[in-house]
Amino acid sequence: MKTLEELESTWPNDSLQRTGEGRYLIKYLNALYGGETDETLYGSFVLNLNAPWGYGKTFFLDNLKLDLMELNHPVVYFDAWGNDYTNTPLLSFISEIQSSLKPYVDKTPNGKRLLKSFNEKGKKIIGAVAGIGTSILAKKLTGYSLAELKGIVGIDENDIATMGDKISEKSENIIGKIVQKSLDEHQQLKQLILDFKTNLEDLMVALNEDSNFKFPMYILVDELDRCRPDFAVELLENIKHIFNSKGVFFIVATNKEQLVNSIKAIYGNQFDSFSYLKRFFNQEYNLSLPDTMGFSEALFKKYRISNEKLFFPIEPALNPARNVLAYMFSQMSSLFGLGLRDKEQICIQLKSILLTCGDEKLHYPFLIYILIIKHNHREGDIEKLAKAEVSKLDSAHLVISDKSDFGEPRPSITVSYLQLINFYMKLTGLTNKKINQMNIERHNSYESQVVSLLLQSSRNGIPFTDLSEYYSLVEKAGHFG
Numbered sequence: 001m002k003t004l005e006e007l008e009s010t011w012p013n014d015s016l017q018r019t020g021e022g023r024y025l026i027k028y029l030n031a032l033y034g035g036e037t038d039e040t041l042y043g044s045f046v047l048n049l050n051a052p053w054g055y056g057k058t059f060f061l062d063n064l065k066l067d068l069m070e071l072n073h074p075v076v077y078f079d080a081w082g083n084d085y086t087n088t089p090l091l092s093f094i095s096e097i098q099s100s101l102k103p104y105v106d107k108t109p110n111g112k113r114l115l116k117s118f119n120e121k122g123k124k125i126i127g128a129v130a131g132i133g134t135s136i137l138a139k140k141l142t143g144y145s146l147a148e149l150k151g152i153v154g155i156d157e158n159d160i161a162t163m164g165d166k167i168s169e170k171s172e173n174i175i176g177k178i179v180q181k182s183l184d185e186h187q188q189l190k191q192l193i194l195d196f197k198t199n200l201e202d203l204m205v206a207l208n209e210d211s212n213f214k215f216p217m218y219i220l221v222d223e224l225d226r227c228r229p230d231f232a233v234e235l236l237e238n239i240k241h242i243f244n245s246k247g248v249f250f251i252v253a254t255n256k257e258q259l260v261n262s263i264k265a266i267y268g269n270q271f272d273s274f275s276y277l278k279r280f281f282n283q284e285y286n287l288s289l290p291d292t293m294g295f296s297e298a299l300f301k302k303y304r305i306s307n308e309k310l311f312f313p314i315e316p317a318l319n320p321a322r323n324v325l326a327y328m329f330s331q332m333s334s335l336f337g338l339g340l341r342d343k344e345q346i347c348i349q350l351k352s353i354l355l356t357c358g359d360e361k362l363h364y365p366f367l368i369y370i371l372i373i374k375h376n377h378r379e380g381d382i383e384k385l386a387k388a389e390v391s392k393l394d395s396a397h398l399v400i401s402d403k404s405d406f407g408e409p410r411p412s413i414t415v416s417y418l419q420l421i422n423f424y425m426k427l428t429g430l431t432n433k434k435i436n437q438m439n440i441e442r443h444n445s446y447e448s449q450v451v452s453l454l455l456q457s458s459r460n461g462i463p464f465t466d467l468s469e470y471y472s473l474v475e476k477a478g479h480f481g
Contacts (some may be wrong), residue, residue, distance in 0.1 A: 001072050003210070011063040015298030016056045016290035016340070019368070022064050025285065026071070028097045033216045044244035045216070046280060049253040051287035053225075054341030057253040060287065074207055076100040081223035089235040089243070094122040097219070105203070108210045114203040118222060125242065136403045184385040185443055193242050200245040216249040217244070225254040229262035231463040236280045252281070294341060296330040297323050299347045309354050310364040313420075313450040314398055329368055331396045332417060336372050336389075346371050349477035365417070366467060369393070370474045378478075382471045387425065393417035423447050428467040 005134040026129050032045065061077065068075045083092040098119050105111025159163060207213040221239075224232050239250055256277070299305075299321060308326060312349045314324055329384050333343050349371055353362070373386045399415050427435060435451055 002070050004067075004071070004145065007067055007070060009083055013298070014057070014063075017293045017294060018056060018060050018063070018287075018290075022060060022289060023065060026064070029216075029251075030214075031220075033247075035250065042252070043246050044248045045282050046239060046244075046250040046252060048256065048277075048281040048284040049251050049287065050256045050284055051253075052339055053255050053258070054339030056290060056340055057136050058222055060103055061222050061251065061253055065218075065220055067193065068218050071214065072212065073214045074101060074104050076203075076219045077216070078219065078221045079223055080221055080232070081226040081239075084227040084231040086231075088126065089231050090122075090238050091126055092234065093238060093243075094126070096118070098122075099204070101465060104207055104213060110206045110210065113205070114199065114206055118196070119201055121192065125192050125196055127451060135288065149157050153473050156273075173371060196242065197245045201245070201247065204245070204247045207357060215247045219243070219245055219248060219250045220425065221250060221252040222279070224252055225256075225258040225262065227262075229265040229412060232259065232262050232265060240280050256284070262463050269285070277479075290340065292343075293330045296326040296333075296343065299344055300326045300329070303347050303351045305347065305354065307364075309357065309360070309362055310367075311361045312364040327396065329357065331398075332365075332368055333372060335396055335417070336376060338375070342375060346375055348480050349375075349474070352477045352480050353473050363467060363470075365420055367470055367474070369417075369421050370470050371477070373475045374478045382474060390418060390425075393421055420450070423450060426466060 004023055007023070011022070029047070038165055049057060065075050065077050077100065078093060078096045086092050098115065101115055105115045203476055204215065204217055208215055223233065259277065260273040264271055306327060307376055311323065312324065312328065333346070350368070353367070370382060370386055373389060374382050377385050394416050399412050432455070436455060438447065
């Protein structure tokens with residue numbers, strides 16, 4: 001049985017450097033349960049793991065699961081979004097718990113019996129929850145035949161004989177039976193849930209005593225914020241009221257802002273969704289902002305994006321990055337507030353362009369900028385949008401090459417992405433003659449250094465795609481995502 005210190009030093013492919021954060025969270029939750037401190041919490045606990053879409057919550061939970069399993073905790077992983085095709089969240093949730101616990105109970109003498117009982121009680125709860133519609137009938141009495149209600153609430157033959165074909169809203173005898181039926185169902189469900197919790201706790205004790213599994217059991221719920229609003233809310237209700245057994249810890253990954261919107265979709269915009277959510281979660285943990293440079297490097301490695309077909313007027317040695325392509329991408333995408341999934345989608349689109357452009361060289365800074373604009377604006381004229389949003393690039397800078405086209409040293413120049421992209425826009429559609437004239441006119445400016453590099457490559461016979469065609473390239477690539 002391993003300890004936290006004996007686990008692998010880092011998670012595989014941890015480009016966001018989440019390993020330390022995951023291990024810290026495990027240590028905290030285990031200590032909170034009472035395994036390492038006097039601050040015991042033997043009951044159930046629900047933690048909201050909060051982060052925006054695309055910030056690595058699924059990766060985090062996947063690796064957290066592996067760590068917890070190595071530490072000998074029973075673990076259940078539930079993909080909420082993958083199960084929201086059903087109208088009964090409770091059914092899919094109990095099914096996932098049953099299948100996930102089976103490998104554990106196979107090592108426990110009483111495990112199979114307890115798991116079977118857990119499953120049977122779960123079925124009864126599902127049936128009871130589905131059957132609680134009797135109280136609704138009290139609001140819709142008119143229109144039901146007596147024969148139909150006979151099967152639902154147990155009307156006897158004497159009632160049918162004396163009341164005619166349809167029920168009157170004033171039929172107090174029938175209403176009383178419906179209300180009593182509702183009360184009986186409520187009490188039955190209450191007892192079923194109590195038995196269900198006790199059974200789950202007995203199962204946990206058996207796992208701990210017979211097979212030396214550790215408390216607490218962890219149930220990891222992923223992608224809840226992407227589900228249908230009714231599915232998400234009902235699942236949270238189930239977790240809160242049915243599965244709050246001793247020794248069961250939930251980690252529910254969400255984009256809380258999106259989950260709030262889902263709740264409002266059900267209860268209305270005026271509903272206090274934030275306060276409502278607090279009913280379900282004992283605590284909230286916000287994932288830290290990732291190392292965007294490390295993630296960008298990992299993406300460029302994953303999609304094998306190299307500088308073979310890319311041109312950039314930068315001296316790599318003068319800029320603080322091992323991979324200047326990833327460095328520029330990381331800076332520019334951060335200026336537009338892109339999430340991790342956004343960045344990966346753009347890398348996919350960039351790779352599609354590189355695979356279809358033949359031997360032609362592409363102006364990397366300009367291409368990346370247009371890809372970002374297209375990603376943020378699915379509709380509209382990209383060229384107009386690119387001109388309208390270029391001011392957002394003013395706060396990031398890079399160092400232009402400090403050598404002329406003849407190899408003569410020049411002082412390095414710091415330039416903003418705004419200046420660089422604006423200059424590319426000026427170059428769009430110009431002939432080499434016009435570009436050469438710009439070099440003569442501005443030979444002491446950073447533009448002349450950019451132009452010198454462009455002309456040097458042109459003289460060496462390297463073909464370039466005209467800058468004006470980039471908008472079309474990006475439009476085509478934008479279908480990938």
